[in-house]
Amino acid sequence: MRIGLVCPYSFDVPGGVQFHVRDLAEELLAQGHQVSVLAPADDDTPLPSYVRPAGRALPIRYNGSVARVNFGPLTAHRARRWLIEGNFDLLHIHEPITPSLGGLALIYAQCPAVATFHSSQTASRALRVAYPLVRSALEKLSGAIAVSEDARRTVMDHLGLDAVIIPNGVSVDRFALAPQAAQWRGSPSRPVVAFLGRLDEPRKGLTVMLAALRRLLELFPGLRLVVAGSGSAEEMISRLGPEAGAVELAGAISDDDKAALLRSCSVYVAPQLGGESFGIVLVEAMASGAPVVASDLPAFARVLDQGELGRLFAVGDGLALARAVEKTLTETAATASQIDRAQQAVRRYDWSVVTEQILAVYETIAGV
């Protein structure tokens, strides 16, 4: 099939939607489909060969983080030309509600179109505002996909659309088989707690993690907290006092380093405060065999099967986080069985399974 994917966010900034679109494009290409991705980017940004830049992106605040999107006559012209040249059998638009490329592509599209809705909760205000503007364009969608039950509910409540749930994909084996890294390997006397996420984004919950640190160091004096992610946290850490010595800032790390960190650490902690619709890092951690401790957000509780596959703690509660980490590190038999079950369960998020399901949607809509 000739498939056109539209990503509303710039490829040079890391983000869940961008990674999803990139991985999906590569999976589809590997299966012999023709794929082109339209994404905001400057003309001189180095991009994979299958990405068509749609022009410079402007930063806007969206869902608690800064997203780079674009809109305007030049972008519209480029979107239109891309559609004509691509002559697609099917158009797959990601996050069609953002005032961006997706909406433009949908307006000009002549072929059947499907959309994936990624976000939930905080994004709903944006949905409500945008709805009257995009309603008639949304009617052109032959089908809608939501990445999680939470994203589906948001789409239903605010757009009145039904959506099929197909989760985000993860290359399970890449994480399951990744080499470990000696500098991050935990031991009983020096357990390693891993935190991943942009540091300056409050909803990623680094403050909750740091609030738990004092208690954790009382329990495990040798404990190390490895904090990986872009952004600056020096100020937050300088306010910590003596515990600051247990924190190691790894900065923004590569995909390989992320896999190595998850494979090596004693426990991965996801203290997010909200705005999460899926929790892909939880799946990556589970695939790596790292025990997971996560805040009790609906999306996380679902990925962890209500606490069967990892431990949940009350959102924003540092002491509860510390207790969950303590249990994970001391109740080793229970933790080991959770890891086993988690490694089984993440198979359903593997790209092989997810691509198969997305292709089923494509083929159903294209009528082939």
Next chain:
Amino acid sequence: MDWTGILLIAVAVAAAVVVAVWFGASRLDRLHRRIDRAQAALELQLTRRASVCLVLARTGLWDQSESAVVERAARAALTAAPPGQEHSELSAVVREALAGRRRLESAREDPAVAGLLDDLAGVWFRASLARRFLNEAVGLTGRLRSRRLVRFFHLAGRAPLPLTCDIDDAPPESWPDGRPGPPPPPPEANPPSPAACPEPPAEF
């Protein structure tokens, strides 16, 4: 107000109505075409599903009487036009016939049967997707057609009010998510656990 003013207002109102009608009519036309496409897609997937069931019934997966029941249901579904409750019947029959999980596992040892079972899972999933997509389009069309503007100007013409399709397509219980994709891997096919890797495992 003089006559020119009244005339100008009348022209402006008429123009606004024309634009609204044109906009409504094109939306409706697009939805009707979407329904046609969705209906064709649903019929295609249902036909394929029945065909796979028919082939499966001849493989020896089931005993003679079960095979006969499946074959009869599949034939009835294939000859039904337009697709209707015959497909619900087929779903029920096949669900019943696939209920014994242990026997299914032994049947999968035959690669031809395993391939057909995978095909069935894939096409079953597609049929249920097609039905959801159709019903979604029907719902949107119904909402639009109940608008006053659309009714007043008879924008829907003589197109019959589209109906949702309520075929029972709940998947067999033995399919994990009712979806295609690899069946739950047998123990030896699991990804190696950290302990099985050359590096020393992470300790707590």
